[in-house]
Each structure stands twice: as C-alpha cells, then as structure tokens.
Amino acid sequence: DLKGQGKEVVLVSSGAIATGRQAMHHPGKPESLAQKQAFAAVGQARLMMVYQRLFAEYNQVAAQVLMTKDTMTNDASRSNARNTFDELLKLGAVPVVNENDTVSTSEIPYVDSFGDNDRLSAIVAALIGADLLILLSDIDGLYTDDPRSNPDAKFISLVPEISQKYLNMGKETSGSSVGTGGMSAKLAAARIATDSGADMVIANGDQVDVIMDIMSGKEKGTLFLAHPNLDFDLMHYLNNEY
Numbered sequence: 001d002l003k004g005q006g007k008e009v010v011l012v013s014s015g016a017i018a019t020g021r022q023a024m025h026h027p028g029k030p031e032s033l034a035q036k037q038a039f040a041a042v043g044q045a046r047l048m049m050v051y052q053r054l055f056a057e058y059n060q061v062a063a064q065v066l067m068t069k070d071t072m073t074n075d076a077s078r079s080n081a082r083n084t085f086d087e088l089l090k091l092g093a094v095p096v097v098n099e100n101d102t103v104s105t106s107e108i109p110y111v112d113s114f115g116d117n118d119r120l121s122a123i124v125a126a127l128i129g130a131d132l133l134i135l136l137s138d139i140d141g142l143y144t145d146d147p148r149s150n151p152d153a154k155f156i157s158l159v160p161e162i163s164q165k166y167l168n169m170g171k172e173t174s175g176s177s178v179g180t181g182g183m184s185a186k187l188a189a190a191r192i193a194t195d196s197g198a199d200m201v202i203a204n205g206d207q208v209d210v211i212m213d214i215m216s217g218k219e220k221g222t223l224f225l226a227h228p229n230l231d232f233d234l235m236h237y238l239n240n241e242y
Contacts, residue, residue, distance in 0.1 A: 001212060003060060008089045010128065011062075012097045012121035013051070019043030040101035051096050063093040066100035072123060072238055085128045097124055122189035126196035126234050133193045134214060135186055136205025141222030142183065144169055159224045162191050190224045195232040200224040 020043025030036035055062040125133040145153040193200040203221030213220045
C-alpha cells in the first residue's frame with residue numbers, strides 16, 4: 001500500500017535464525033555461535049521465500065540485502081551498498097535487509113556485527129537518507145519503566161530530543177523469545193536515526209495496520225523527532241560503538 005502511494009520502502013527483518021531453528025525442530029535459542037550460523041543458513045532462504053511469495057501476491061518484488069559491519073566500515077562496500085539500495089528503489093523493488101548471520105559474529109562484541117536489527121535498521125536509514133524509521137516491537141512504545149513489571153510505568157508519546165533521562169529508561173532485555181534487541185537497543189537506534197535526520201517511531205507490531213495508522217498521522221507509539229546533528233558521522237559511530 002505504501003508503494004502504491006509512491007513511497008520508497010525498505011524492510012529490515014530479523015527472523016533467519018528463528019526460522020532455521022523452527023525448521024530444524026530445535027527448542028530454545030542456539031547454544032553456540034556455530035549453531036546460530038547454521039540455523040541462519042537454513043532460515044534465511046526460507047525467510048526470503050516467504051517474503052517473495054507474500055509480496056508477489058501484491059505484484060511487488062522483494063530483493064534480499066544481507067549486511068555485516070564490514071559492509072559499512074569498508075568505504076567501497078558502503079558505497080556499493082548505497083548504490084544498490086538506490087538502484088533497487090529506482091527499479092521499484094522492496095529491499096528486505098537482514099544481518100548476514102551466517103558469517104557475522106554478533107555474540108562476539110566489537111567484531112563484525114551490528115548486534116541487533118534495531119541498530120541495523122537505523123544504520124540503513126542513515127545510509128540511504130530515509131525520512132522515517134518505524135520500529136515494530138512487542139511493546140506500545142517508550143515507557144518510564146518496564147510496564148510488564150511496573151504497573152505505574154507511564155507511556156511517553158513524544159520525544160523531542162534524546163537526553164540521558166530517556167536513555168536511562170532503556171532496558172537490556174527483550175520480551176520476545178526470538179528477538180535480541182530490548183528498549184536500550186531501540187533508544188540507540190533512535191539516536192542514530194534522529195541524528196542523521198530521520199524521524200523514528202516505536203510501535204506495537206501486533207497489528208500490521210499500525211504502519212498505515214502512523215503514516216496517516218494517528219498518534220501511535222512513541223515518536224522521536226529528527227534533529228539533524230551536523231557533527232553526526234555514521235562511521236565515527238560505528239568505529240566507537242562496536
């Protein structure tokens with residue numbers, strides 16, 4: 001529907017490892033890095049089959065883009081990635097982006113991984129100059145505390161600028177049995193996105209219609225307003241945060 005409105009859409013999707021794990025009938029999360037990468041090899045192909053089939057039903061073409069940290073930190077690879085996104089969008093395809101978990105090592109900090117798809121989506125948004133980043137989560141947005149454990153937690157609908165006060169509200173855990181990024185990861189993503197000039201919304205992904213609600217201007221989730229930072233440098237962020 002967004003494509004039909006003339007908008008350019010990029011989808012950042014996790015799920016390769018979980019899909020592979022389910023295909024191999026393995027209970028729980030992977031127990032080793034090698035197992036995680038093996039599940040990713042099985043799951044990534046299955047995941048793209050699902051996306052291509054679903055998009056084809058709406059006469060849309062899905063394209064796969066797999067990235068690692070090296071894609072971004074290497075000047076030539078980063079330029080090639082940006083050119084690929086530009087050309088795919090010109091052709092009218094919907095790039096489906098995931099970290100290349102088959103060869104990356106996100107369980108080993110500071111090696112060659114983005115760590116989670118919240119940060120990856122923000123990095124992609126910065127790379128392509130996106131206007132808006134929507135993070136679909138298992139929670140309605142940003143709260144003053146975890147609403148699952150604190151009934152007095154208050155919902156925050158608008159964040160004009162990310163301060164330390166908001167960063168302190170982030171949690172390291174994720175409520176999802178298959179996800180890796182908690183609220184702290186989403187706030188880190190918000191810093192990247194808003195510093196690079198993109199608005200960002202965290203919303204509950206239980207109902208996919210929430211995307212259209214957000215695009216129509218309804219107050220859904222938490223809106224982080226863009227505040228382009230002239231000193232923001234994506235490479236500086238990557239080299240210092242990972």
